[in-house]
Amino acid sequence: MTDHAALADTIRRHQQGQGQPISRLGYFCAPFRPVDGPFADKVIKVYRGLPDGAALERLAQAHDAYVAALEQTGVPLPKTEFLLMQTETGRVPVILQEALPETSLMRPRMQREDLASTLAMMESAGQVIAQFWNNADQIEGRVGFHPSIRNFAVVDGQAIFYDTFPPLIGYSREEMGVLLLQFSEKRLMRWVGPLMKAKVTGIQDEWYSAPETLVGLVGSACRLRPEHAGAYLDWGREFAPRAMPRFAEEALEGLSQPPRLPGYWTGFRKLLGLQGEPNL
Structure with missing residues (x-):
């Protein structure tokens, strides 16, 4: 208690x-x-x-x-x-x-470790993504997942997800868009966001799409370590049909080239000073 x-x-x-x-x-x-x-x-x-x-x-x-x-x-x-x-x-x-060990946070590890190690972490995180989406039809109603690199730690080879807010269950798309504004720590987002409500609401769409969450993971890795982008793309193209066959076709379309963030989202990040640091 x-x-x-x-x-x-x-x-x-x-x-x-x-x-x-x-x-x-x-x-x-x-x-x-x-x-x-x-x-x-x-x-x-x-x-x-x-x-x-x-x-x-x-x-x-x-x-x-x-x-x-x-x-x-x-x-x-x-x-x-x-x-x-x-x-x-x-x-x-x-x-x-x-608390998880700070040394286990995936984002800083992806930034500093070698290619073999980062690919192993990608595989571990990918398996968690596949595990969720391959079983998500057991959950009633609208449910999403936000498995970005900054929301994982990797402990003894096991990826551990730790971002449970906002809870991506039981809210409609419009309701979740409102939550994104209401709970933003940045006052500027709460002021400016309502003027761009449609775009703010759209931020969540990737979290409710199985193929897009995988593509998002690969895209983040490519941006963190552009020198390894080709290897990360190859991993994603091999992983999708192997571990997420139901979603592979759409995922492969998104992995035809290094994925990029939508322009409006990169604009929001710059506006709010968000650089993608770990959000424990």
Whole structure:
């Protein structure tokens, strides 16, 4: 049972500058790991609150359902708990997650390790993607997955996925577009986003498409290590029919050349100062 008072004190001390930031460039929050205390083995993610209590309750239910869906489809996930914490300004969503070794984060490893090692990590992450989509029809309703390189760690050769927010289950496309704006950590996104609502809503589409999630993984690798782009493309073209045969035809179309991010998304990233750092 989580000690809410101790967690609230830990968050308060972090906000006073006593925490260890994991990433300052997250899309929805800046996760941190306490340097000591009862949560020193956890990563804590504190999100913006909402004035609508019913919307918060729905979010909590959706998150529980999403973690259950990931587990049901075989996605390796650290122990993850979603809480609605009472603060002076109202309730805020908090995710408490078992910490993974920083040395295991896939993105920095992809940047510094050799080709053989990076291909092995791609295979491990690809197997998680295939595991999810090959079993996703067991899940009722609209469900998605955001398996970008920055959302994986690789421990002893096993890719572990750790990004459960926003919960990609139980929301329509339009509702998810609203969530992307409501929970953005960047105030500028909340101001400017509604003016470009259709494009903001479109950001999620890749997360709900099996072939596009695989293509997205390969594209990220090609951008991180352009000198190995040919090898990553070859891996993706071989992997799709081997591990995701139902989705291979469309995936192969997307892997005819190094995949690129949509122009509007790269524009949003530059506008918001987001450089794709790990979002634990």
